[in-house]
Amino acid sequence: MQYWLFKSEPDTWSWNQQVARGPVGEEWSGVRNFQARNFMRQMVPGDLGFFYHTQTERAIVGVVEVMAPAHPDSTSDDPRWECVDIKAVRPLPRKVTLEEIKADPRLADMALVRFSRLSVQPVTAEEWTLICSLAGLESM
């Protein structure tokens, strides 16, 4: 079981839209970066991820689950681009902001902080547990 983080611009695809898809889930399409794609290729159904809002919000707002392994991205004609399908699991009782993450020395090495432009990224088990606790979630 691995943990991940998915970034989204809420103007383009928000947590509420993801929740509205329910158990059907949604393709995490549109990624056009090889590093991000490679992380999606490593994902296995059942893996969990954080859903992060960029732009004005800049916070982790929910937990998602990978439903389907990487497959061709239906929004691209180029077969090199692949994506996974994810579904919303639950919102965070308390959002965890980028500001808090940056202020916490235990989270200083998070990809979110170190590689701010990477849109799909791994999260370590330690980071996952810590953020869940900051969010008021029992460890998942």
Added chain:
DNA sequence: GCCAACGTTGGC
């Protein structure tokens, strides 16, 4: 709206 970081493109 600005700008730093960084990925991509295209000329050579």
Added chain:
DNA sequence: GCCAACGTTGGC
């Protein structure tokens, strides 16, 4: 294969 120019992302 190098690198300058350019485009995009995302924090501020």
